[in-house]
Amino acid sequence: MNEQAPDLPSATVFIVDDESAVADSIALLLRSVGIQTRVFSSAAAFLEGYQPDQPGCLLLDVRMPRMSGLELQKEITSRGWSLPIIFITGHGDVPMAVEAMRAGATDFLQKPFNDNELIRRVQHALEQDAHDRAEQTQRRSMLEQYGTLTAREREVAWMLHEGLANKAIALDLSLSERTVEQHRAQIMRKMQARSLAALVQMLITIRQTLSANQH
Amino acid sequence: MVPTPAAHDPRPVAPDRFEALLEAAVDAIVLITREGIITRFSRSAEKLFGYREDEVIGQNVNMLMPPHERAHHDGYLRNYRETGEKKIIGIGREVMARHRDGNTFPIELAVGEFESQDGQGFVGILRDITRRKAQEAQLTQQAEELRLVFSNAPMAFAVTDPEGRVINVNAACCTLFGGVSDDFLQRPISTLMHEEDREDGARALKSLLAVGGSVRRPLRFVDRTGDTIHTQMYAAVGRDNDGTPRMLIVALMDRGPLIRATREAEDLRNRLTHVGRLGTLGEMVSGIAHELGQPLSAIVNYAHASRRMLDNDSISGDELKEVLQKIAAQGERAGQVIRGLRALLRRRDESREALDCSALVREVIQLCEHDIRQAGFELMLDLAPDLPPVHGDAIQIQQVVLNLLRNALDAMREETRDDRIIVTTRAVDRDVLVAVADGGPGIDEQQGDRIGEPFFTTKEEGLGLGLSICHSIVSAHEGSLRFERNSRGGTTFRLRLPRATERSTHE
Ligand SMILES: Nc1ncnc2c1ncn2[C@@H]1O[C@H](COP(=O)(O)OP(=O)(O)O)[C@@H](O)[C@H]1O
Ligand SMILES: [Mg+2]
Numbered sequence: 001m002n003e004q005a006p007d008l009p010s011a012t013v014f015i016v017d018d019e020s021a022v023a024d025s026i027a028l029l030l031r032s033v034g035i036q037t038r039v040f041s042s043a044a045a046f047l048e049g050y051q052p053d054q055p056g057c058l059l060l061d062v063r064m065p066r067m068s069g070l071e072l073q074k075e076i077t078s079r080g081w082s083l084p085i086i087f088i089t090g091h092g093d094v095p096m097a098v099e100a101m102r103a104g105a106t107d108f109l110q111k112p113f114n115d116n117e118l119i120r121r122v123q124h125a126l127e128q129d130a131h132d133r134a135e136q137t138q139r140r141s142m143l144e145q146y147g148t149l150t151a152r153e154r155e156v157a158w159m160l161h162e163g164l165a166n167k168a169i170a171l172d173l174s175l176s177e178r179t180v181e182q183h184r185a186q187i188m189r190k191m192q193a194r195s196l197a198a199l200v201q202m203l204i205t206i207r208q209t210l211s212a213n214q215h
Numbered sequence: 216m217v218p219t220p221a222a223h224d225p226r227p228v229a230p231d232r233f234e235a236l237l238e239a240a241v242d243a244i245v246l247i248t249r250e251g252i253i254t255r256f257s258r259s260a261e262k263l264f265g266y267r268e269d270e271v272i273g274q275n276v277n278m279l280m281p282p283h284e285r286a287h288h289d290g291y292l293r294n295y296r297e298t299g300e301k302k303i304i305g306i307g308r309e310v311m312a313r314h315r316d317g318n319t320f321p322i323e324l325a326v327g328e329f330e331s332q333d334g335q336g337f338v339g340i341l342r343d344i345t346r347r348k349a350q351e352a353q354l355t356q357q358a359e360e361l362r363l364v365f366s367n368a369p370m371a372f373a374v375t376d377p378e379g380r381v382i383n384v385n386a387a388c389c390t391l392f393g394g395v396s397d398d399f400l401q402r403p404i405s406t407l408m409h410e411e412d413r414e415d416g417a418r419a420l421k422s423l424l425a426v427g428g429s430v431r432r433p434l435r436f437v438d439r440t441g442d443t444i445h446t447q448m449y450a451a452v453g454r455d456n457d458g459t460p461r462m463l464i465v466a467l468m469d470r471g472p473l474i475r476a477t478r479e480a481e482d483l484r485n486r487l488t489h490v491g492r493l494g495t496l497g498e499m500v501s502g503i504a505h506e507l508g509q510p511l512s513a514i515v516n517y518a519h520a521s522r523r524m525l526d527n528d529s530i531s532g533d534e535l536k537e538v539l540q541k542i543a544a545q546g547e548r549a550g551q552v553i554r555g556l557r558a559l560l561r562r563r564d565e566s567r568e569a570l571d572c573s574a575l576v577r578e579v580i581q582l583c584e585h586d587i588r589q590a591g592f593e594l595m596l597d598l599a600p601d602l603p604p605v606h607g608d609a610i611q612i613q614q615v616v617l618n619l620l621r622n623a624l625d626a627m628r629e630e631t632r633d634d635r636i637i638v639t640t641r642a643v644d645r646d647v648l649v650a651v652a653d654g655g656p657g658i659d660e661q662q663g664d665r666i667g668e669p670f671f672t673t674k675e676e677g678l679g680l681g682l683s684i685c686h687s688i689v690s691a692h693e694g695s696l697r698f699e700r701n702s703r704g705g706t707t708f709r710l711r712l713p714r715a716t717e718r719s720t721h722e
Contacts, residue, residue, distance in 0.1 A: 021513040024541070028517060028520040029517075
């Protein structure tokens with residue numbers, strides 16, 4: 001897995017709860033195990049203050065006046081932000097929790113919860129977020145690298161992806177085998193691929209991403 | 216038998232006008248001498264009295280009178296002859312006459328004096344007024360009946376002249392206002408009205424006179440002692456045949472009893488609504504649980520956080536102090552929620568009164584009877600009719616009973632050993648006992664001790680507050696609440712409340 005760039009902000013648990021004491025005490029609990037937190041007292045305050053590139057996860061109370069947890073979840077999805085959400089539900093909120101999970105929530109915690117449980121779930125969500133973000137970063141850099149390939153290099157790359165040997169490619173494109181070899185070396189360098197297998201893997205991801213973006 | 220004159224009786228045609236008159240007149244005509252001897256007896260007189268003319272001619276006219284009048288008649292004639300004083304002549308009067316068959320009947324008699332070549336005499340013109348008399352009697356009777364209806368009507372009536380001055384009131388009216396009819400007579404009716412309603416009432420009556428129809432409206436009057444009388448006033452105009460207003464008829468219905476009854480009903484409804492509010496204890500308690508849950512979970516989180524920080528030495532004394540303060544604040548907040556709950560259970564005007572537990576139970580039953588039946592269980596009541604009163608707050612006691620009933624129902628839903636819930640009230644020693652016996656699974660030995668502890672519950676949706684609230688209410692009433700296994704395998708909760716003492720009921 002890629003190391004996070006040092007200038008990226010570190011993971012933060014964003015706590016959104018209208019109950020300030022509950023939010024504050026959860027924050028303290030998380031800080032006691034070294035997790036950075038930020039507390040928002042309403043859904044609106046969170047939407048205002050959150051930057052989508054900030055990694056971490058969201059601890060969200062389902063029941064809040066004005067915009068409820070579920071509504072905030074919808075808003076986050078529609079803005080295309082990816083942030084794992086852990087819902088905190090109270091007595092008798094099970095149906096709401098189910099709905100939240102259906103709408104893509106990562107997890108939910110039913111009150112009263114114990115501290116280990118909370119910490120464990122939060123750490124899990126943070127890992128997931130880190131993983132998602134790493135993958136995303138990787139994908140993005142792959143695309144950037146792919147963008148530096150010339151038209152001919154791309155042609156060669158996709159033929160490699162199809163499993164053609166240098167000789168076959170040279171024949172197909174009426175190039176010398178040596179030229180094909182030079183292209184291939186260039187592709188491997190630009191894409192930072194250590195092996196042909198790694199390159200093929202990258203190309204699969206790139207194709208998926210490109211076709212997903214076309215939708 | 217004397218034959219009665221027949222219409223075809225041959226009789227010579229009257230020779231002159233007078234004769235013709237005698238024959239044709241509808242009224243009976245009798246001519247007598249100054250001494251009272253009958254000289255002529257007209258055909259209609261024959262019909263009226265049942266004598267033929269030839270039978271009466273020459274007889275004293277007093278034969279046509281009832282026996283007790285006869286003697287006087289000769290005297291009247293003598294008196295007139297001697298003094299010339301006219302007692303009847305030209306005046307006419309109603310007297311009694313006597314038929315041949317002995318029956319007497321009323322007639323109207325007009326008497327005139329005449330002189331002819333035959334000498335002086337009197338002419339009597341007689342008309343049978345039996346029918347008219349009967350009609351008059353009937354009218355009199357009707358009037359009397361009307362008077363009786365008016366004076367004995369169970370509703371207050373006042374009649375005024377068109378100016379609104381009272382001319383008649385009935386007994387109910389006197390009773391309503393507390394006076395005798397003389398107190399009312401000639402008083403403008405508006406002066407009896409309540410100050411604030413006077414203008415309104417007077418205007419209504421005035422427009423009634425002008426426009427007609429009838430008036431019907433609530434209106435306050437004032438009785439003799441100055442107390443307000445709430446009435447429904449009905450008024451109508453009494454008019455002549457030609458439509459001229461003669462009187463105002465005002466009927467007053469006393470709304471006092473109705474208002475009192477409404478107030479009582481309202482009161483009961485308020486109480487029931489209140490009980491109803493408590494009846495949804497589940498909902499209320501879930502709200503409270505949320506309220507309590509917040510500070511409690513904050514406390515727990517703070518405590519865990521500080522323990523962890525202490526474990527890895529990452530908290531300073533000052534920081535710890537701060538967290539402890541936060542914990543204390545949240546604890547206090549939880550306490551406030553509990554106090555709020557207590558206040559909620561207390562009615563605003565917490566009342567201590569003498570209460571009949573059987574009646575309280577009966578009211579509460581209405582709130583859960585349906586649920587019990589719905590669940591397929593039977594509710595049996597054995598409520599003592601003459602319980603000594605207990606002293607307390609009706610709503611609170613009802614709430615206890617309601618909780619017991621709800622728990623009984625919950626228990627039987629879980630497991631039914633017998634499908635009857637039996638509620639008993641009884642006087643026991645110095646206490647009144649209310650027992651709720653269910654046919655549920657009974658209470659587990661081990662859990663027995665914890666029953667009634669706040670938040671102890673074995674139900675998925677339960678909050679475990681019901682019995683602890685019950686206990687605090689019962690102890691405030693110096694009573695006791697215990698439970699035991701009953702013969703049907705279920706649980707019986709026994710609520711005992713001390714009887715009201717003389718002193719406590721009169722506080
Ligand atoms: N009639 C009963 N039969 C069996 N168990 C009972 C009965 N009444 C009360 N209990 C037990 O006592 C517990 C506490 O009751 P309560 O204080 O009313 O709270 P809740 O009804 O919310 O559980 C119940 O959960 C139940 O286990
Ligand atoms: Mg209960």
